[in-house]
Amino acid sequence: MATWFILALVLALAVLAIILYNALVKKRQMVEEGWSGIDVQLKRRANLIPNLVETVKGYASHEQDTLNEVTELRAKVSGMTGDDVAGRAKVEGALSQALGRLFAVAEAYPDLKASQNFSDLHQSLDEIEDAIQMARRYYNGAVRALNVAVESFPSNLIANQFKFEKAEYFEIDDEADRAVPKVSF
Template sequence: MVVWIVIAVIVVLLILWAVSTYNGLVKLRNLVQEAWRQIDVELKRRHDLIPNLVETVKGYAAHERGTLEDVMKARSAAMAGGQGPAAAAQSENVLTQALGRLIAVAEAYPDLKANQNFLSLQQELSSTEDRIAAGRRYYNANVRELNTKVETVPSNIFASMFHITREEYFEAEEAARTAPSVSFPGTDGTTPAPSTPQD
């Protein structure tokens, strides 16, 4: 009788452990999916800001056509559907580099740098970049934890049984890891100084 009780207790403990392991994997998978959705929202916000930024620059620097077109092409590629996190990261890296060139163009136009619409868009883009970076860290931390569970014994047995697989990281390349950082006159709340013509 005692033997049967011991066996029953062991079986119950194994079942509880199996349920706990499975639930843990599902929870991690859901956290990864939720974190990706948060990044996706910020990426869409970034994409929505870009046409207005390009139009504002075009008003002052219409002859910078190649740079403007590069930004819009990179935006279209980044907005393409069906991309996984790794492919999306590559597209966003290209877009970040194109935006960096666009912001660099603005440096040559004092009137553009002082334009309130441009300043507002640039500040909103910068805060969006910050939120993307924070979201990326949170997403990658959850992916790392899930992937560790999927690859290690004994949780990998349950992951395989229930088709819970590794997830891709969302990583920026080193060259695009930081958003373009440009200091504009008037961003500290002061009135921008008028530009003086150069000889």
């Protein structure tokens, strides 16, 4: 009788370990899927930037510093791998700030603002920024689920045994990026 009980207990523990392992695998895959979604949107934005820079360049040739900064940051982003989430988030934040300055420059040129090409590019960039925000939310939610599972008992026992690690959030480190912009009339 005791042998059957021990055998049933071992079998129950094995089934529990398999269930926990599969749940961890699923969560890790969701993190990878989330990162892929962010990466796709960031590439769409990076591909739009040269057209935007060229459009602005025709109207605002003396704003070369802003144009160069946007171009340099785009090149830096294009050369980064997806492994360094924190580094990528930092550079992407700087690129977002530079794009904001580029649009501020555009405000000074009524002909540029009225240009249909610029308007279309601006609208496309707004749509991409919204998609990036949604992708970041999904990714960070998947990261949260994985990190909770990696740290919670009893799944942490399986996570430690099979080398599941916490993932990094895709977040803005610079407080200036989070600040609400000042608007004065």
